[in-house]
Amino acid sequence: MATTHTREQRAQQxxxxxxxxxxxxxxxxxxxxxxxxxxxxxxxSNVSWNxxxxxxxxxxxxxxxxxxxxxxxxxxxxTFLVAAACKELLKSGKTTSIRDLFxxxxxxxxxxxxxxxxxxxxxxxxxEDLEVTVDALRxxxxxxxxxxxxxxxxxxxxxxxxTINLARMGSGGWxxxxxxxxxxxxxxxxxxxxxxxxxxxxVWHRLNEDKFWKKHKCILVTxxxxxxxxxxxxxxxxxNELKIPLYVLVDNDPWGLYIFSVVKQGSISLAYExxxxxxxxxxxxxxxxxxxxxxxxxxxxxxxxxxxxENRARQMLSYPWFAAxxxxxxxxxxxxxxxxMEIEALSNKDISxxxxxxxxxxxxxxxxxx
Amino acid sequence: MATTHTREQRAQQxxxxxxxxxxxxxxxxxxxxxxxxxxxxxxxSNVSWNxxxxxxxxxxxxxxxxxxxxxxxxxxxxTFLVAAACKELLKSGKTTSIRDLFxxxxxxxxxxxxxxxxxxxxxxxxxEDLEVTVDALRxxxxxxxxxxxxxxxxxxxxxxxxTINLARMGSGGWxxxxxxxxxxxxxxxxxxxxxxxxxxxxVWHRLNEDKFWKKHKCILVTxxxxxxxxxxxxxxxxxNELKIPLYVLVDNDPWGLYIFSVVKQGSISLAYExxxxxxxxxxxxxxxxxxxxxxxxxxxxxxxxxxxxENRARQMLSYPWFAAxxxxxxxxxxxxxxxxMEIEALSNKDISxxxxxxxxxxxxxxxxxx
Numbered sequence: 001m002a003t004t005h006t007r008e009q010r011a012q013q014x015x016x017x018x019x020x021x022x023x024x025x026x027x028x029x030x031x032x033x034x035x036x037x038x039x040x041x042x043x044x045s046n047v048s049w050n051x052x053x054x055x056x057x058x059x060x061x062x063x064x065x066x067x068x069x070x071x072x073x074x075x076x077x078x079t080f081l082v083a084a085a086c087k088e089l090l091k092s093g094k095t096t097s098i099r100d101l102f103x104x105x106x107x108x109x110x111x112x113x114x115x116x117x118x119x120x121x122x123x124x125x126x127x128e129d130l131e132v133t134v135d136a137l138r139x140x141x142x143x144x145x146x147x148x149x150x151x152x153x154x155x156x157x158x159x160x161x162x163t164i165n166l167a168r169m170g171s172g173g174w175x176x177x178x179x180x181x182x183x184x185x186x187x188x189x190x191x192x193x194x195x196x197x198x199x200x201x202x203v204w205h206r207l208n209e210d211k212f213w214k215k216h217k218c219i220l221v222t223x224x225x226x227x228x229x230x231x232x233x234x235x236x237x238x239x240n241e242l243k244i245p246l247y248v249l250v251d252n253d254p255w256g257l258y259i260f261s262v263v264k265q266g267s268i269s270l271a272y273e274x275x276x277x278x279x280x281x282x283x284x285x286x287x288x289x290x291x292x293x294x295x296x297x298x299x300x301x302x303x304x305x306x307x308x309x310e311n312r313a314r315q316m317l318s319y320p321w322f323a324a325x326x327x328x329x330x331x332x333x334x335x336x337x338x339x340x341m342e343i344e345a346l347s348n349k350d351i352s353x354x355x356x357x358x359x360x361x362x363x364x365x366x367x368x369x370x
Numbered sequence: 371m372a373t374t375h376t377r378e379q380r381a382q383q384x385x386x387x388x389x390x391x392x393x394x395x396x397x398x399x400x401x402x403x404x405x406x407x408x409x410x411x412x413x414x415s416n417v418s419w420n421x422x423x424x425x426x427x428x429x430x431x432x433x434x435x436x437x438x439x440x441x442x443x444x445x446x447x448x449t450f451l452v453a454a455a456c457k458e459l460l461k462s463g464k465t466t467s468i469r470d471l472f473x474x475x476x477x478x479x480x481x482x483x484x485x486x487x488x489x490x491x492x493x494x495x496x497x498e499d500l501e502v503t504v505d506a507l508r509x510x511x512x513x514x515x516x517x518x519x520x521x522x523x524x525x526x527x528x529x530x531x532x533t534i535n536l537a538r539m540g541s542g543g544w545x546x547x548x549x550x551x552x553x554x555x556x557x558x559x560x561x562x563x564x565x566x567x568x569x570x571x572x573v574w575h576r577l578n579e580d581k582f583w584k585k586h587k588c589i590l591v592t593x594x595x596x597x598x599x600x601x602x603x604x605x606x607x608x609x610n611e612l613k614i615p616l617y618v619l620v621d622n623d624p625w626g627l628y629i630f631s632v633v634k635q636g637s638i639s640l641a642y643e644x645x646x647x648x649x650x651x652x653x654x655x656x657x658x659x660x661x662x663x664x665x666x667x668x669x670x671x672x673x674x675x676x677x678x679x680e681n682r683a684r685q686m687l688s689y690p691w692f693a694a695x696x697x698x699x700x701x702x703x704x705x706x707x708x709x710x711m712e713i714e715a716l717s718n719k720d721i722s723x724x725x726x727x728x729x730x731x732x733x734x735x736x737x738x739x740x
Contacts, residue, residue: 159540170529
């Protein structure tokens with residue numbers, strides 16, 4: 001029952017953090033002070049690039065949220081309402097979606113026509129405020145975002161007490177849950193030598209059908225587009241705990257680069273979680289603009305960059321995490337070529353070209369970017 | 371090796387259908403006729419409601435597609451291009467996405483600047499044309515659409531040769547593949563007494579975490595929104611082969627009703643596949659407008675119907691499959707009440723209200739619509 005124990009311990013720890021917040025506020029009230037929360041600012045102005053750790057990090061700046069302040073009283077109340085609901089979840093050992101939490105905490109305030117929350121766009125930022133204020137990830141508050149993504153590979157895991165052999169998952173694979181913390185998912189036997197994250201589900205299917213993961217001993221993951229928090233946390237845990245490298249295969253366009261960069265060093269809006277989610281050593285397998293020539297792809301697969309792509313790419317040139325010369329060259333190559341390509345473009349050569357040639361050649365020749 | 375055999379037999383059968391199409395066209399050429407394909411029309415004008423079978427069905431009307439016709443020559447060529455690519459897939463035993471097929475068949479026609487296909491919106495309808503013309507489902511042509519949805523329950527399946535115990539799938543569940551035909555998925559031992567399809571992934575998570583499927587012996591499926599073709603085909607196969615009823619739980623809004631109706635009797639645009647996908651006896655568990663009173667829900671969970679919802683609901687009143695009195699009443703109730711509700715609304719009472727009260731009570735009291 002080690003798992004249950006750990007899970008309960010984790011919950012107790014988070015409950016204590018919430019109770020500490022409440023106790024401090026009560027102390028302010030008893031001292032007849034204006035009850036005030038100090039909430040770290042989650043905005044570009046308080047985000048910085050840590051060159052050494054290669055992570056996007058949240059700074060130290062905080063904002064005050066006061067009870068006796070007409071503009072802040074409602075948010076003050078909402079913060080404690082969300083905190084109370086999370087404590088209830090933690091005590092009952094249940095987890096829920098952020099949509100559900102909105103419904104759990106929404107009600108009309110007695111003797112008024114005012115709602116605690118009018119819609120979810122009000123409760124979501126409060127959750128993020130609580131995360132940074134008590135220093136607990138959303139998952140530690142027993143909340144989760146959408147679930148998406150599948151995984152197979154030569155590896156056995158334990159998920160909520162069930163032992164699952166990921167080498168025997170058929171054509172569908174194991175559905176990656178929203179919460180992949182170590183109190184839910186544990187890694188057992190693993191024969192994989194690396195992790196391969198592919199952006200596109202259809203490419204994952206191709207690689208799974210061709211049993212790529214078996215031949216090349218890798219864990220095959222797709223995020224069905226941008227990797228969810230659950231997928232990112234799982235990638236980081238596998239990378240750290242199993243000590244194997246992570247390769248990422250995305251479309252050759254600014255969105256693909258963005259997906260890669262979030263996996264690698266985190267995002268601006270969730271900078272406070274980079275430490276728990278990012279894999280700074282992630283290796284970029286492509287597609288790259290120069291792959292068009294290297295692999296002799298036909299003109300048919302080129303898609304002209306749109307204005308929006310160009311703007312996005314130019315913006316990326318200014319990000320400190322893309323400041324290294326090889327990234328500047330990569331992005332400028334794309335802009336200069338004026339086209340983008342999807343991973344599926346490789347099927348124009350042969351349906352299993354991605355499996356038989358592209359990925360093995362890239363890895364063998366160490367042809368990746370970090 | 372029974373599985374492999376069946377799979378190969380199925381592929382051979384489909385190859386013969388494609389070859390028959392080609393042979394007929396060749397015969398026309400040898401007879402110096404204008405080569406012409408007869409393609410069933412996939413439009414509202416050729417769709418009808420079969421009251422006895424309770425299915426939306428495709429009619430008998432066909433359109434000619436001629437080679438010597440300036441407006442049809444390109445589509446004629448495209449049809450055979452797609453057919454040839456599918457034959458190649460079938461011969462190699464591989465399956466692929468419709469996006470991939472687009473890339474496989476896209477090229478510049480020699481000696482011209484004309485592309486075989488300019489984008490996927492051109493190749494997708496050609497695939498559907500081929501499906502109805504040779505009478506083979508997309509999956510039988512070894513093509514698939516997007517994958518989405520998860521499943522758990524007291525049941526063992528075989529997926530692509532791997533035996534998977536769906537009662538031991540942890541918090542994530544088994545990821546439902548795109549192709550769920552019987553040459554890929556076989557059902558082994560099953561202790562489930564019914565199937566429960568829930569629209570929302572978060573609700574599926576709640577039911578899985580509460581181990582609802584264990585206590586109530588059911589197969590728990592989510593389509594993450596509208597059920598994919600893979601999910602629908604799987605639901606129909608489980609319903610028919612395991613001889614257990616299917617319950618559907620969706621939001622209380624026109625979109626929820628639509629999701630239910632597609633599972634139940636098929637859709638207009640894919641009417642030719644209803645027979646292979648629909649479950650005409652599917653039972654509608656709600657949410658229903660009257661649940662608001664029955665379960666004493668609070669005003670907070672009501673969301674005002676938008677203009678679009680109202681239009682959609684009024685349109686539904688005219689569909690023959692909603693002509694029965696109880697459906698007319700149901701839809702009119704929603705319009706009269708003027709609000710919609712999400713399944714998550716039940717969490718306003720208690721986080722496990724859906725698990726502990728709502729579903730069990732509905733099933734015990736046989737409080738569903740068919």
